[in-house]
Amino acid sequence: MSTRVYKGHVGTGAPVTGEALVASDNFSARYDLDLVAGIFSRPTHALHGQSYVGKILILNAAKGGVATAWMLRDMKACGRAPAALILNFANTIMVQGAAFADLALIDRFDVDITTAIKNGEPVAVDPAAGTLTVG
């Protein structure tokens, strides 16, 4: 199987590998998630009802409020966090939250990352290099 590498901006957090959970929707932890059940809870979200726990979560842009900056660390402490957050466009809140939680995050790729990677593909995330490696 051929390996594909996608280059984004230098991110934050430690390297991680996992299975991709992908949608072209946007993301806010407060607006979109049921943190106790570990699933997407916003009815209009493409991933509604799906578990994000342990997944390489790949979405379009950070949306909504500031709560995610705190939430990612608590989600990680409770064992109910995604393994990494991969976005076309993060905002400051996502980056602050990932930095606080030491969760891997990369954004600003040279392609639309939500169409480049398919649901369920194995992905290696290297924030210091700003790369995603598939396969």
Add this chain to the structure above:
Amino acid sequence: MTMRLTEHEQEMAAGLHGPPRKWAMEMLMKVGTVFDAEDLVEISQVHLMADTEATGEEGVRFVEWIGTHEPSQSMVRVPAVTDPRGADFTGYKRIKQPEKFIELERRADAAFRALGFMMTDTCINYQTINPPVQGEHLAFGDTGSSIYANSVLGARTNFEGGPSALAAALTGRVPRYGFHLDSCRRGSTRFVIDVQPNGLSDWGALGGIIGRQMKSYWEVPVIEGVTSAPTSDEIKHFGAALASFGSTPLFHMIGVTPEAPDLGAVFDGPAPEPRRIGDSDLAQFYKDFGPKDDKLDVVVFAAPQLSLFELESLARLLQGRKVNDKVTLIATTSPEMKSAADRMGLTSMIEGAGGIVLQGVCFYQMHAREIGEANGWRNLLSNSAKLVNILGGYGYQTHLADMAACVDAAVAGRIGA
């Protein structure tokens, strides 16, 4: 890229001023690296969002850890105030908020006080505490307060979520990137409005319509066609909804906001072709949050907290009327405005009609899912476009209407009264 640090900043980063300030510097530098900041900028005040639904116990433990250090290492370096908390200690029983949340909220309250935070517990600090001035660098931690400070007052802040606002308070600095820089404050998308909003919910709807079209944090919308200046409360609802739907920290409104006297002042080169917003867009927005039936459980005035003027309007609308027994009516405001409303008889007018006035909280920041379940609230009506946007993920059916229609519905006990 390596950030340039002053001698004092290098000392903090090296831990010479204690572990909390070392952690804070690491936090600022991690974020600054992702956004290519070249150095740090000193800030004059901090506004920190830290309700316990967001912090969780892990976040509270972290703040408590900072407080275990001696004051020279743990106290804030600039005036630092707080966003709404997760519980009104004087009123939580009225809405059946579980005690387990109250306990954590008390711990958080004590932990922040120990660091020198002033517990203002408000998202309308720009109206009620210490309004920033044009060019002032800030670390504001609520999207609504940030967009108001940036856009309406011309101050400079990124969205500084709780941990980075805490880091800013401990160092007196933030990374210099984003909306601290002239280059990020230029307009990018142009809107012409062909309909004049009428009242708070219309202004919120307009903010929501534009916010939905924002592609990223960095997009700065420019709005033309406003024929008379909105009030502070109207532009507050506009900005709060725009920031909520779009994650947008700055807008320019031609002829209204200070950096936008005309199109030439906000666009480099020719202005882009405008997107137009008319009556049908506004009507469609209300339809998106329209009721499927006339059931009503709770009417909420919040997000942002109500100003004294909004409390006065609500009190007048409720005068001589009674909220239906099947419906709960809640208004949230800051402790300062609650005190003023108490003094001026507005609280007794609202509560005399059967409403509940809560202080220091906002509805969506006080465990909205759990209080909804405890009280059997599902169908929620509000005049806040921001609130109806957020609560969709919390299991509510949310509906938008203006304040008068919300009050009519609360009295009748059904939507569409």
